[in-house]
Every structure is written in structure tokens, then in C-alpha cells.
Amino acid sequence: MHLGDLTNPNELHGLSTSELEDVAAQIRKRHLEVVSTSGGHLGPGLGVVELTLALYQTLDLDHDKVIWDVGHQAYPHKLITGRYKQFDSLRQQGGVAGYLKRSESRFDHFGAGHASTSISAALGMALARDNRGETFKCVAVIGDGALTGGMALEAINHAGHLPETPFLVVLNDNDMSISPPVGALSSVLNRARLSPPMQFISGSVEESVKSLPFMGGELPAELDRLKGSMRRLAVPKVGAVFEELGFTYMGPIDGHDIAEMIRTFQAAHREAGPVLVHVVTKKGKGYPYAEADQVGYHAQSAFDLGSGKAIPSTKPKPPSYSKVFGQTLVKLCEQNSRVVGITAAMATGTGLDLLQKAIPAQYVDVGIAEQHAVTLAAGMATEGLRPVVAIYSTFLQRAFDQLIHDVGIQKLPVTFVLDRAGIVGADGPTHQGQYDISYMRAIPNFTVMAPKDEAELQRMLVTCLQHDGPTALRIPRGSGEGVLLMEEGWESLPIGRGELLREGDDLMIVAYGSMVKPALDTAELLEKVGLAATVINGRFLRPLDQALIHPLARRIRRVVTMEEGALSGGFGAAVLESLSDQDICVPVLRIGIPDQLVDHATPQQSKESLGLTPEKMMSRIRERFAPDTQDFPVSSPVEAVQLGSRINP
Numbered sequence: 107m108h109l110g111d112l113t114n115p116n117e118l119h120g121l122s123t124s125e126l127e128d129v130a131a132q133i134r135k136r137h138l139e140v141v142s143t144s145g146g147h148l149g150p151g152l153g154v155v156e157l158t159l160a161l162y163q164t165l166d167l168d169h170d171k172v173i174w175d176v177g178h179q180a181y182p183h184k185l186i187t188g189r190y191k192q193f194d195s196l197r198q199q200g201g202v203a204g205y206l207k208r209s210e211s212r213f214d215h216f217g218a219g220h221a222s223t224s225i226s227a228a229l230g231m232a233l234a235r236d237n238r239g240e241t242f243k244c245v246a247v248i249g250d251g252a253l254t255g256g257m258a259l260e261a262i263n264h265a266g267h268l269p270e271t272p273f274l275v276v277l278n279d280n281d282m283s284i285s286p287p288v289g290a291l292s293s294v295l296n297r298a299r300l301s302p303p304m305q306f307i308s309g310s311v312e313e314s315v316k317s318l319p320f321m322g323g324e325l326p327a328e329l330d331r332l333k334g335s336m337r338r339l340a341v342p343k344v345g346a347v348f349e350e351l352g353f354t355y356m357g358p359i360d361g362h363d364i365a366e367m368i369r370t371f372q373a374a375h376r377e378a379g380p381v382l383v384h385v386v387t388k389k390g391k392g393y394p395y396a397e398a399d400q401v402g403y404h405a406q407s408a409f410d411l412g413s414g415k416a417i418p419s420t421k422p423k424p425p426s427y428s429k430v431f432g433q434t435l436v437k438l439c440e441q442n443s444r445v446v447g448i449t450a451a452m453a454t455g456t457g458l459d460l461l462q463k464a465i466p467a468q469y470v471d472v473g474i475a476e477q478h479a480v481t482l483a484a485g486m487a488t489e490g491l492r493p494v495v496a497i498y499s500t501f502l503q504r505a506f507d508q509l510i511h512d513v514g515i516q517k518l519p520v521t522f523v524l525d526r527a528g529i530v531g532a533d534g535p536t537h538q539g540q541y542d543i544s545y546m547r548a549i550p551n552f553t554v555m556a557p558k559d560e561a562e563l564q565r566m567l568v569t570c571l572q573h574d575g576p577t578a579l580r581i582p583r584g585s586g587e588g589v590l591l592m593e594e595g596w597e598s599l600p601i602g603r604g605e606l607l608r609e610g611d612d613l614m615i616v617a618y619g620s621m622v623k624p625a626l627d628t629a630e631l632l633e634k635v636g637l638a639a640t641v642i643n644g645r646f647l648r649p650l651d652q653a654l655i656h657p658l659a660r661r662i663r664r665v666v667t668m669e670e671g672a673l674s675g676g677f678g679a680a681v682l683e684s685l686s687d688q689d690i691c692v693p694v695l696r697i698g699i700p701d702q703l704v705d706h707a708t709p710q711q712s713k714e715s716l717g718l719t720p721e722k723m724m725s726r727i728r729e730r731f732a733p734d735t736q737d738f739p740v741s742s743p744v745e746a747v748q749l750g751s752r753i754n755p
Contacts, residue, residue: 151181160367175224177205197532199707219536222255266352357384424588432457499539527580528670534706544675556619560586604651610638
């Protein structure tokens with residue numbers, strides 16, 4: 107069977123093990139070809155090819171539902187559910203999404219981009235199924251990393267109290283972090299666990315004994331203890347934990363042995379209550395470079411298949427904001443042993459891998475546990491440490507209550523560095539950092555800021571660490587502006603003070619963070635058509651520099667705000683509210699992300715569609731203020747100069 111002809115995973119039913127292994131090879135080949143050119147998550151999907159095929163052999167995918175956690179490992183699922191021919195459009199505008207998306211396929215039963223949601227969602231579907239008297243199977247596939255998330259543990263705790271709810275959790279253990287290596291002993295134990303005698307011990311004997319008339323429906327204490335002991339003998343230590351939580355545990359099994367997995371999944375489906383099948387896989391399976399470097403090949407930009415090396419950029423780029431942050435934090439940690447860097451399983455992405463290598467004693471990785479990271483930092487702060495918590499903007503959303511309850515209310519000196527703030531590109535709606543301005547604005551006692559470039563980032567980090575209270579610093583994804591950087595000796599910034607970058611009498615632009623450079627570019631375009639713009643680097647969201655903004659707004663009378671974030675409750679809203687509170691009634695044009703989800707595309711494509719490029723912002727400004735001046739648009743630069751003199755007499 108050629109994978110390109112497959113439209114429904116049920117068409118794989120009945121294939122022999124060798125035929126399924128051929129399909130597995132086709133999946134890996136297509137997976138590698140596409141990711142090497144488009145970028146995306148590589149290692150996780152390569153590791154679950156056989157798991158996916160084996161599981162789907164035991165399900166009717168027209169009725170049964172499989173919920174994949176996060177979606178990192180769901181590329182094989184996409185390839186066998188009718189998206190093989192379109193897969194080369196992966197993560198491209200209008201193409202196949204990098205994560206699961208319900209609107210994309212009827213086989214994508216639950217959208218996901220954040221970790222630890224699958225067990226809760228699948229259990230919810232199972233309860234809805236039982237409520238309606240239906241019989242389809244519900245399966246959650248979750249990785250060992252995602253299992254560390256509190257939400258996953260809460261769901262397991264709940265499911266364990268539902269002994270009559272058929273429900274399967276497949277634990278994809280791809281780095282052997284919670285289990286011993288698969289070997290002869292593991293295989294023997296698993297076969298014993300699934301053997302008829304063990305099934306008899308764990309089920310039939312109990313029911314038979316309880317049915318005896320003289321037992322009165324009760325299992326003798328001695329036999330109950332024997333039954334429990336036999337069950338524990340048949341599972342490894344990790345399995346005993348899940349058994350105590352109310353699950354039937356099966357495993358660990360070899361995640362690349364299709365036949366063994368099929369037998370195990372079939373046995374799991376026969377159980378009447380919640381079951382956890384523990385599958386050990388090798389991340390990056392089938393591609394030696396990914397097998398050898400499981401962290402580096404978790405997700406990749408475009409790379410050469412032959413060498414495994416990333417395709418170099420055609421022109422040199424300035425260092426990324428994340429790298430500048432990491433380098434600066436290392437220096438600050440060297441100077442002050444009380445400074446500690448904290449991440450939630452994103453060391454490389456946030457730049458904290460530099461701190462991990464340089465000063466491991468001042469580095470903490472809590473795993474996929476953003477809520478815990480925030481409150482852990484709060485606890486550290488009460489004892490005199492100066493924690494710096496680096497988390498993606500989109501992931502910090504998960505700890506909103508902790509930001510308020512544990513840090514904000516208590517006024518603790520914890521610094522949050524919100525990486526990937528703003529438009530992030532190909533990962534789509536689940537990963538856009540478009541909400542942090544809005545949610546950080548609302549939290550009491552926080553000082554919130556964003557740098558215009560990587561040099562200002564360094565000064566802001568120092569400002570945060572010197573401030574005796576909670577602070578938040580948002581930084582965008584990707585390269586900096588290429589400005590000159592200092593290696594040490596950074597000075598702090600006066601809190602709540604913006605920066606006047608350019609003066610003009612026709613309108614005032616107040617920009618925040620990554621929008622400062624586009625604001626200056628927009629001002630240059632406006633100048634070419636005879637409009638002189640004042641440009642302010644807002645710097646601080648909380649507190650806003652009212653002393654700078656208010657007098658200029660009163661004089662210039664036309665205000666434009668620019669931000670790379672949601673307009674609802676955003677930076678522009680803060681400026682507008684501040685002007686209104688002082689009865690400064692002037693027209694304000696707010697430019698940012700409107701009330702919509704931003705789909706996967708390149709950042710530039712997204713900004714084009716959202717009207718966040720200098721050219722489009724210039725056009726919007728002229729259109730907005732045309733009724734006031736009647737001098738917009740103008741037909742020539744000469745005419746513009748003549749008309750511009752009449753805008754502010």
C-alpha cells in the first residue's frame with residue numbers, strides 16, 4: 107500500500123506486521139522530507155510511528171476517538187488521515203497546521219498546542235459517551251514530559267475514581283525518564299500481566315469468590331491481600347503508582363514492536379475501567395542525527411537531510427532576543443549569587459540553556475509546570491532570592507492566578523521574562539503571544555515593560571532586578587535590531603519613563619516594544635507625504651509615562667498607538683484610558699492585533715494581513731485622520747508640503 111492513496115486509517119486494518127513496517131518507513135520518509143524543508147517538530151513524530159500504526163489497528167477511527175497531547179507527535183497521525191499529499195504545505199499559510207486543529211480534519215477530535223490537556227479532554231468525551239449510552243472508545247496519547255503537568259495529574263486522579271468508565275491512556279515515554287530501559291525482564295513482566303492466569307487472578311477469582319453464598323459478597327482480607335500482592339508482582343514500580351491511582355497498568359512495552367503493541371492495546375480495550383499502557387519509544391527513531399540529539403532535533407528549522415545541519419541564512423543576522431537575554435542573565439548571575447533563572451521545560455527556547463551550562467547552581471527547570479514555576483519563584487523571593495522566570499508568553503497564560511495570588515498581591519520581587527511575545531509565525535493560534543499585554547495590565551503591583559531593541563533589553567533586565575517588586579519584561583521572537591551591545595556595566599532605566607525619539611507637529615505615535623522600529627519607519631513614510639510625526643518609545647505599560655504623553659497629546663491633538671498584541675485591553679487601550687481620565691479628548695487610532703485569532707503563517711505574512719507593516723500603517727493613519735484635515739491623501743510631495751503647513755496652524 108502506498109501511503110499517498112490512503113484516505114482513512116481504517117484502510118490499514120488487516121495488514122500484516124511486515125506491511126505495517128513498510129507503511130512506517132513511508133511515514134518516516136515523508137516526515138523527514140517535509141520537515142527538512144518547511145521546519146517543524148521532528149523527533150517526537152519519528153518516535154511514535156509504530157505506536158500510531160499499532161494503536162489504529164485496534165480502533166475504528168470512524169467512531170473511536172484518539173486525543174493527541176500537544177500535537178508535537180501527531181505528524182504520523184496527519185499522514186494517515188488523508189493529509190499525505192498536502193503535507194508539504196506544513197506550517198505554511200493556508201496549509202496543514204503544525205498542531206491538531208478540529209476544523210482541519212474529522213480525525214482531529216481536539217485542538218491542542220499546549221501540553222497536558224489530552225487526558226482531561228478524552229475523559230470528558232468518555233463521560234459524554236456514557237451519558238448518551240454510546241460505546242465508542244476514547245484514547246489519550248500523552249508524553250512523559252506532558253505527564254508532569256498538573257492538569258494531566260488532576261485528570262488521572264479523576265479518572266481513577268471512575269472504575270466503570272472504559273478509558274485508555276497511552277503514555278509515550280520517549281526519553282525513559284520515568285522507567286527502566288526495555289529489556290527481557292520488562293517483556294516477561296508485561297506478558298505475565300496480560301496472561302490469562304494473571305487476568306484470572308486480578309478479576310475472575312475475585313468475582314467468583316464474592317459470589318459464593320457463604321461469603322456474603324465480600325472478599326476475605328487474606329485473599330484480597332494476596333490479590334494485591336500478585337498484582338504488584340506483575341508491574342514495575344511506576345506501574346504500581348498508577349495501579350494505586352485506580353488504573354489498570356500495562357507495560358512498559360517496546361514502542362517500536364508493532365505486534366507486541368497490537369496485542370497490548372487489544373487487551374487494554376477489553377478492560378472495563380481506566381487503563382494506562384506504558385510505551386517506551388526512541389525520540390527521533392529512524393534518523394540518526396535526531397536519535398543522537400533528542401533535544402536539538404525536537405523541533406527544527408529547515409535543514410539538510412544528508413548532514414542533519416541547519417541550512418544557513420543567506421545573510422548574517424543579529425543575535426536573537428533570547429540569546430541576548432541568556433547572555434546578560436549569566437553575567438548578572440555571576441555578579442549576584444541570589445539571582446536564579448527558572449524555566450518550565452524551555453531552556454533552549456528562552457536562552458536559559460546558557461545559564462544551565464555556565465552556572466547550574468543558579469538554574470532551575472521545573473518541567474512542564476508553569477503554575478508551579480511561578481509559585482516556586484514566589485517562595486524563593488520570600489527568602490531573599492531574586493528569581494527570573496523565563497516562559498513563553500502563550501504558556502504563562504496558564505499561570506494567571508499564580509501571577510495574581512502568589513506574586514502580585516504579595517508584592518514579591520520576581521522577574522518574568524515573557525519570550526515569544528507578539529506574532530510567532532508558523533505555530534499558529536495556540537502559540538501567538540498576543541495576550542500578555544492585556545493580562546499583565548490587570549495584575550496589581552506589577553511593573554511591566556518592553557524594549558525597543560536588544561540593548562534596551564539588557565538595561566530593562568537590570569531595572570527589573572533592582573526593583574523591589576514584581577516585574578514583567580516582554581521580548582519578541584527572533585533576531586534583534588543589530589544595535590551595539592555592552593558586555594557588562596548596564597545602567598537601569600527610570601521606571602515609568604518613556605523616550606522621545608522623534609519630534610513632529612502633525613501627529614504623535616506612541617509605540618510599545620517591538621513596534622518602535624516600525625513606528626519610526628512609518629514616520630519616515632509619512633514625512634514623504636508631508637506629515638511630521640512625533641514618535642515616543644513607550645517603554646513602560648505599567649506605569650505609563652503620562653508626564654511625557656499627556657502634554658504632547660494636548661498640543662498635537664492626534665494620537666496613534668502601536669503594539670504587537672491584542673487591542674482589547676492592550677497598550678493602546680491604556681493610553682486611551684489615561685487620556686480620557688485627564689479629559690484630554692483627542693482622536694486616537696489604535697493599531698495592533700484586532701479581535702481575531704492569528705493563523706499559522708510566517709510572521710511577515712501575518713503582519714501583512716493584520717496591517718502591521720509600515721506601509722499599511724501609514725495608509726491607515728492617512729485614512730483615519732482625513733476627515734480632520736482634508737489634506738489626506740495628497741497627490742504629490744510638493745502638494746504635501748504645501749498642505750502640511752495648514753494641519754497645525
